[in-house]
Amino acid sequence: MMPLSRRLLVGALLAAAFALPAPAFEGRTVTDATGRTVQIPADPARVFAAGPPAAVLLYALKPEAMVGWVSAPKPEALPFLRPDAAGLPELGRLTGRGDTLNLEVLLSSGPDLIVDYGTVNDTYIDLAARIQDQLGLPYALIDGSFAHMPQGIREMAGILGVPGRGEELAAYAEGTLADLDALLAGIPEQDRPTVYLARGPEGLETPARGSINAEIIERVGARNLAEAETRGLATVSPEQVQAWAPEVIITIDRDFAANVGRMPEWQGIPAVANGRVYLAPAAPFGFIDAPPSVNRLAGLVWLSHKLYPTAATGDLRAEIADFYDLFYGMRPDEAALTGLLGE
């Protein structure tokens, strides 16, 4: 009796599984950066961004479709975000090593599409395919490199079903990059400063040349001194920084920016001696990387003013306010701008 009933049970379950009606498909088929064809809804209403860069782009393009954040915005970021999006829950990250997202939590938030924006390599391609198979949700991956940014914005907007909004943002990106190239055309190579990007409270972590975290330095025409054996984040000694003797130091660490003038091992470095240590703004998203997404366009504007103070034209405050208005859906007032830019 026992085996029979067990077999019956299994049979019933199998029958039930196969009897589920296939969802009627009313979407489109797109080809993402990986060359995979993905079937997506015509107008995705609930979208999960798999990593921080994708979350920024999704927020800029279609904030009403977000189901949550990869990591919740920090308190200082909240005034710069739309209130409805700022209050969304933190779900965790899906990309890269060490996921913190429980797939059941993700499913219970009811997404109809997963998007990722960033590095495209075999790991991420495979990850996208696996998640898609496992969850039965379409998973689209878009190339997030700087060179590809306007195109990447358009591709993501197309997938999200907001091509008009995408065109607006992509045009801004193209305009910003064109303005920068025009500026750089008038600045000879020897007038471009050497830059050291300082991270961590001691300022000794630095993204080496070629890493996605330092991409913006090369794009803005300056020379990142950190040429190391890695294309990622390196720790270096203060002596190495002395030997590099950077003309400008850009940091994302508030403590380091406040203390570097008093740290004995940083004395004598041209950037420190000449007061050219700049703290990159970080709200709601970083200007330099953190995450490496479209937020870096604001960093590009900011860096072109900091690195080429005599050549850069235009009003930095107004340009940053315009960017926030267009991308983040809020225009910072004068006090907020001062707090943001620290000047």
Next chain:
Amino acid sequence: MLALGLVVAMMAAAAIGPFALSPGRILAVLSGDRSDAQAVTVLWNIRLPRVMAAAMVGAALAAAGAAYQTTFRNPLVSPDILGVSAGAGFGAVLGLLLGLPVMAIQLLGFAMGLATVGLVLGLTLALRGTGQVLVMVLCGIAIGALAGAGISLVKLLADPEQQLPAITFWLMGSLAGVKRPDLAAALPALLIGAAPLLALRWRIGLLAMGDDEARAMGIDATRLRLLVIACATLMTAAAVALAGVIGWIGLMVPHMARLLTGPRFDRLLPAAILIGAGFMVLVDTAARSIATLEVPLGILTAVLGAPVFVWLLARGARPWSE
């Protein structure tokens, strides 16, 4: 001989570095020439504190390792057997997670290292196992595992863009950020830990013969062992707070020293201190000069240390104990 080797190693370390300085310039700066401000900064604020820190950390870990191995009568024991490294590591990564200033991070690491061993000793006492090394070691492993879980939890909670790399680098050990105030903060703990070990090194050596024999010679083995543990823990916690988690030194250097001097603790301890200091200075010199980026010390101690160690073993060794 060993002392001479240490001095040579430190001189070489002071002469080598990514910022090019000729030996003549170094001698000039050392003898008080302040005309080249950048050379002064590099030498006095960066390179020399770092060489000193490397010597101190190496000496502390090696001395603690030798003391632990002798008192526990076990050649496989390293200074972190009672959880001091895991505890100090947990304290420091917690500090990194909370975004504390660097000095506070180091203090928190130091305090948590001491607290962890204090907890282990308290537990052992509660289990009435003070006399039993095994109970103490097992408690150490259990509490160490808890601290390890704490470290993993902190990694999970850390911001993956900024905090996680810092935590990872810190746990691999580095002297890249050492400053003179750090030295001044760590030195008292190291001296307080080292002095009793050096002063009592004959008596501690007797512990290696077993508690009963030591007792027969009029030594309170339990109390002496507690003292040794306290001293070695103090030194290890200070070293970990200063340099992060550096494996291998505390396990391997005492064996290197033993191959040279034999197992008697009164000869072993000074040799271990000198070899540990010299080895660490060499390793740290390599760490800051073989590549543009800093190579974490934990990687280098293993890569350089393991072959040397095997070679020493192969040369035919003296017995581990008499």
